[in-house]
Amino acid sequence: MSYSDIIELRGHIIDSLVLPQIMEEVMDRGGEFVIQQIDVGRRKDEPSYARIQISAPTEELLHLLLDRAQRIGATSDHAEPVSTQPAPRDGVFPEGFYSTTNLDTEVRLGSEWVRVEHPEMDCAVAVDRASGRAWTLALSDIRAGQEVAVGHEGIKVIPLERPRVQPPVFAFMGSNVSSEKPKALLIKEIAGRLQEIRARDGRVILVGGPVLVHTGTRDFVAALIHAGYVNVLFGGNGLATHDVEMAMFGTSLGVSLAEGTPHEGGHEHHLRAINRIRAVGSLKAAVENGLLQNGVMHACVTTNTRFILAGSVRDDGPLPDVVTDMIEAQRLMRAEVHKGVDLVMVLSSMLHGIATGNFLPASVTTVCVDINPAVVTKLADRGSFQAIGLVMDVEGFLRELCGELGLRT
Amino acid sequence: MSYSDIIELRGHIIDSLVLPQIMEEVMDRGGEFVIQQIDVGRRKDEPSYARIQISAPTEELLHLLLDRAQRIGATSDHAEPVSTQPAPRDGVFPEGFYSTTNLDTEVRLGSEWVRVEHPEMDCAVAVDRASGRAWTLALSDIRAGQEVAVGHEGIKVIPLERPRVQPPVFAFMGSNVSSEKPKALLIKEIAGRLQEIRARDGRVILVGGPVLVHTGTRDFVAALIHAGYVNVLFGGNGLATHDVEMAMFGTSLGVSLAEGTPHEGGHEHHLRAINRIRAVGSLKAAVENGLLQNGVMHACVTTNTRFILAGSVRDDGPLPDVVTDMIEAQRLMRAEVHKGVDLVMVLSSMLHGIATGNFLPASVTTVCVDINPAVVTKLADRGSFQAIGLVMDVEGFLRELCGELGLRT
């Protein structure tokens, strides 16, 4: 006794690993496959096609195998329209909701395939049949009664394909993580991307941790902002606080960058810095009345660069600009991603880096720099297909990047 | 031209490093000292006394040296009462506020030394002269008009002293971090402490990360809770979500603990688990209606063990029990610490572990277990004077701890 169904694959299914991955899933989970038809593109620009029968000893396993194949990029050969159900309550999806990947996705409404707006992983697909639109929706944003895709019929994932052209400086689907690679080349490539994006009014998000200030690199970050290479800054209370502490006291967590010796009690300065900003009400007010005169946040305020500071439970203070409610912070960050983003740089920031990664479509190029290889692996491995992970000192990275861009600090 | 003042030191000032640290601070920062009087305790139980003149070329440096000495445990030989000023606005300290350490501290009200309640670092000291009380207050909790200690006159820090008795299994003032130490002994000692604390109705806080579930150790944690060794659980959305996912699907982030192979799409199960809990409204409701039948959160609900789940910006969902506002989460966690705590165990949880450490007096024994040495160093080094850092697999730690405690899973 065996259950079976037919799937189809189209595109560069061999070198973009769609076919090997599906064969692997089927074999590893105890299923069988029969390749009913396969037409392999003869040259690198010619797409391939395969029709495969997948079978399994139980209906449950077949269902699982089809679901896995669908997420890798297979489609059913008998396209049916997507099913939907209404959300039972605010903040609750219908039980059988389709859980999204971060790949481009389409849903079949009637006889049309409709692109799902704002691909994001771990969301549901909201469907408005009246307007013929579909979009991802996070659990906290669903409202009772909204129609949500269920099952996996009528849903198609578009796999990312290996670039057909040479220079894979940015890795395809792999964690390009190494502390032994020639970094100068990678940084040159990143500088080129930044220039190209700025030239066409694209958008760059920089996600930074407090180490940006500890290591004495805030001047480089400020220079990037002043030069227009950063469109949005994501960070937390730590980044902004240490930046303000540096501006006010010349120290970061109490350590003087000019003299290298610790000043008064580690945490005292940073608490005084927060207190002063709280006293005037906001970072903007502090810049305007001359209390805050340089640094990363000063650069954001004076260039009118959008910044979102998302709080965390370990924050001191926090600064008045910090968004302390996490649902609200996520909505604000997601809204910036939805405006479009061409490049994300995550610099020594695990918490906010992972949060940002959660919102990104797989197609967005990401650069992760951290001195800790484990962090780089974690960030670069989240399914982005155009990722560079650089295991290096963020100070060295930014000095070299600014050098390539001809920026003075 | 030189400025000078006199300080006094009392207690085990040599081996508890109070005197060496002050000498070091003075020399390193360019000051001078003259030891006017020193009486060294002849035996280990006899206290010592020193009166030291500190001088510096500038008034500013003298001020800094006195401030540093005060934080290490020196007192002025001419005790004056503490100065206070009112907070100018809600959430804002007066400019010259005294920033606290996590050591026991006293303030001089009139001619009395009054103990500051709830020692916590990076706070201010609120003073109520009418009732003769003083206590720490976080920046977000100060109300306009409250009197707050300013400067460092009339404030005395009580240094922790090296234990006079043998076996310093728990390290004194040091990061006892090593992956090469015999762990069996340390775990035995921790088991003994847990039994002793339970016997006298003391309080233990367990801070745990999602790895507790990933590594298949949730049964050990649940056993500790059921046996009454845990009084409060601090964690985040990740811990609770993976625990619930495991109860419902037998997977953690989609990996089956029973079979070791990944099930359907990594993140799908955990989102479905969150959705179901949201549908019934709370973890408690899920236990009561049979939806949640085992695990860590189930143990908390059925034993009525307090748990606080503090959100973060990278959360999916989150579960309805998660506190999403960080100020609120800090207040709740701090309140649990203020009820008293004898031992804190931080298990593979950097974010919530650091947050908890921020609230703790230096006198609380802490145990930090993580496979990443950097995390253990960071947690064990936060000025707790009775800390054990164990660089090891949390699964192995809990198996051995439960074994020592005679717990079955």
Place this chain on the structure above:
Amino acid sequence: MSYSDIIELRGHIIDSLVLPQIMEEVMDRGGEFVIQQIDVGRRKDEPSYARIQISAPTEELLHLLLDRAQRIGATSDHAEPVSTQPAPRDGVFPEGFYSTTNLDTEVRLGSEWVRVEHPEMDCAVAVDRASGRAWTLALSDIRAGQEVAVGHEGIKVIPLERPRVQPPVFAFMGSNVSSEKPKALLIKEIAGRLQEIRARDGRVILVGGPVLVHTGTRDFVAALIHAGYVNVLFGGNGLATHDVEMAMFGTSLGVSLAEGTPHEGGHEHHLRAINRIRAVGSLKAAVENGLLQNGVMHACVTTNTRFILAGSVRDDGPLPDVVTDMIEAQRLMRAEVHKGVDLVMVLSSMLHGIATGNFLPASVTTVCVDINPAVVTKLADRGSFQAIGLVMDVEGFLRELCGELGLRT
């Protein structure tokens, strides 16, 4: 103008990634391919076949692409015999020597494909036309005049294939490195392998570092040896010295495992231990005259288990059994590998672990256990196709492994 040649692929070329890898190499390096013929196996047990024309704008690039393809597993469609040249001097290969992979390899002698004995990476292939044999030879072992394969004509690499059967507990061609996987399952599987190998008189090599003694796990290792699960022990002066120190003084690097407190000066005991063994002449003599009464080295001596201790420049002493010349040590270790090996366990030993990995054919199953993920990655990633990397405390690993095997300590 373009240069081209034809290659052929046979076997499970899609899911074992032979075809995708070759396509990737060609595209990334700026070549072109035309798939002249492809017959894809319809079911998982049916092999596939492809004939591909590779072309490149320069002869040099074509040569490089053919070389890369050959190393992945492609063969030329026009099989010519292998070319050889004599080694010009002792310890020197002829300039154009073929540098080996660690995969099974064949060379064409006349019209016959001959299996190369002892596949090992970074060697040359010595050919004896008279006897019709071929084998790998390290640089330090070549003698002037020996015939050595040059170029890549007439050489065929047999790619490892993805297992056709379910349970890929041991990873295929991937670094199965994670600290978040359920380890109990993996360890159970390893225990099963050990039992199966012992039952059929197979051979297991254990490579261990000094941490085996530091962490108090030497009893487990000794138990494995006594029970016959280890056929050869590879280690260094550190492992044996700390083991002997423990037997003589109850300390490891001066730390008492029974009491947990450091004894006399860190390094003193271990130097005294070495001195005593040197005084009697060897570990064997020390066991025989009662000087060494327990532990890992004692177990090896009493069970007549072969051990090879390879020195290093940081050694104290060393023990008289340590091989201090590295060429000699490599020859001895390689000889043990050549006797056949079914499983290698590398336990907290980077230096000797990498050395061992260098000698192993890709087909040998390897298990790497270390608390440092970077070490596990480095060891598990060396092209072994049946590797498990476990990021965990080696003490916990061995306790659980011995538990599964029913061994008492």
Place this chain on the structure above:
Amino acid sequence: MSYSDIIELRGHIIDSLVLPQIMEEVMDRGGEFVIQQIDVGRRKDEPSYARIQISAPTEELLHLLLDRAQRIGATSDHAEPVSTQPAPRDGVFPEGFYSTTNLDTEVRLGSEWVRVEHPEMDCAVAVDRASGRAWTLALSDIRAGQEVAVGHEGIKVIPLERPRVQPPVFAFMGSNVSSEKPKALLIKEIAGRLQEIRARDGRVILVGGPVLVHTGTRDFVAALIHAGYVNVLFGGNGLATHDVEMAMFGTSLGVSLAEGTPHEGGHEHHLRAINRIRAVGSLKAAVENGLLQNGVMHACVTTNTRFILAGSVRDDGPLPDVVTDMIEAQRLMRAEVHKGVDLVMVLSSMLHGIATGNFLPASVTTVCVDINPAVVTKLADRGSFQAIGLVMDVEGFLRELCGELGLRT
């Protein structure tokens, strides 16, 4: 019943931690102390003196406490001459030999205190009464009949003292390990030291790992050598091989530094590079006949800078210049240290870095740079009292150092 003896301490015994450490040892191990006399220096430049009675319940513990105190810097108040015994065999110390620290040490011959030449840890003290000399001797270098110090009577350790002057950029007795410190300042200080040492014909040892070449920093190292800032280079086969590979093929482990893409099979180039050097016989011969035209080894040969390449069991090849016997390699490295050394820089080299640290007196300033904090901790923590540990990319370190020194590459 109790056993007791008297010790004396002299110097800056409080802030250099001699007294606190001895009190700690006595208390932790279950002994008692009575401070019979203490005269504390009033100002920072005045030495202190203490006479302390140490007692213990067993004679064995008393012996241990006295031994520990002696190693920290205490002397007996009743100075007796050192006892010696002849070595029983070549390579074997007499059983009760005194095991050395890396601090300055004196032995009492008759009524004279004689300085022990070449302080090195884990050695014995050879004594020649005829000439009135004493020196450290490694286990492998002792000859039968040589007189060796036994016990700890008549041996005095001179503790290193905290610098009396400001700015402790180089840490005193501590692992100045942090990835969050301002590195620019530290590097500036190191550059100053290098210039000062070169000006007075001092000696600098650079210990480097293969990462120096992988990361594309060999030009900086070569520039340092050409400019006369390096007097001796310690390394292994890896460093020299990758350097030669880069000179010959433009790749390091097969990765092109100019193009960033891997060339032919990772390990192939490096084996060909080794083979060519073997063919001509030595690195020097390769430079002379034009085979090796640039890089680190080329710089050593052309500037006649001494280099010692110590082999290891994981080496491929090795190069003909590599010393493959470890005893011989240690002797050569130790001889260079004995010629005098003012600064040691360990750059991404754990194995050779630890080996070098073993030979160094505690008084030698050491700088350890590695991207892995664990390596830096291990190297900087070996009892050197003037150590800087920098957790950073070695490429960034060298670029900045060369910049400070005004070197072009």
